[in-house]
């Protein structure tokens with residue numbers, strides 16, 4: 686079953702075409718990475734998919750619902766954590782989750798149980814009565830993620846979710862994303878680091894200059910690269926993580942090899 690179906694999607698800013706005629710489907714329960722260098726069009730695409738930026742052309746369906754024709758219905762099914770989440774600094778972590786839950790009309794008892802589970806998972810339970818303004822960058826990322834998950838979305842969109850996380854939190858995120866995908870949620874995340882996509886996701890779409898240039902598992906794409914696909918070779922070089930990301934990738938790969946949880 687298709688969770689996301691994008692057809693002929695384009696976005697033009699003035700005379701600049703940031704996304705060019707994009708076609709893509711993501712299956713239910715899939716953990717999909719949209720991988721590309723800075724300025725490739727990842728955020729523009731994710732904003733169109735979440736109903737925040739109107740496409741110049743094309744359509745986006747979430748679970749068969751057109752995001753731009755039935756925005757309320759579609760938005761009930763999705764959650765989005767931008768790379769710079771907008772939070773309410775004068776709310777506590779708990780109050781923030783309560784606010785999101787009220788928007789989605791979640792019953793109080795269900796909310797309390799979910800909020801408690803999520804805050805424990807992300808190590809925020811002891812800080813949940815503190816104001817968000819006192820949270821570190823990583824804690825803000827994590828409370829935004831808890832807020833996104835509070836209504837149990839069918840499709841979760843994450844823009845550069847590992848930026849600002851320490852290696853341990855990144856691993857918690859990875860394990861949790863896998864868990865929710867196993868339960869049927871679909872995750873669509875963006876990253877500009879190849880190894881992050883490789884460690885966290887089932888399948889990737891590589892975007893460059895607003896066009897998807899390759900689609901498949903990283904293993905499949907590496908095989909293609911080996912068969913003298915010059916553009917993939919170039920892009921793989923471009924998408925390698927920096928020193929800071931290397932530590933994080935190391936931690937993510939440990940779990941892959943079953944060394945630790």
Ligand SMILES: Nc1ncnc2c1ncn2[C@@H]1O[C@H](COP(=O)(O)OP(=O)(O)OP(=O)(O)O)[C@@H](O)[C@H]1O
Pocket residue numbers: 698701703721722723724725726727728729730877
């Ligand atoms: N509001 C805007 N007006 C004009 N151009 C824009 C606007 N937003 C984005 N762009 C341009 O569109 C292109 C794609 O930007 P986008 O933010 O989607 O890229 P990205 O892949 O998410 O990059 P990054 O990894 O740096 O976040 C870039 O060239 C960017 O400068």
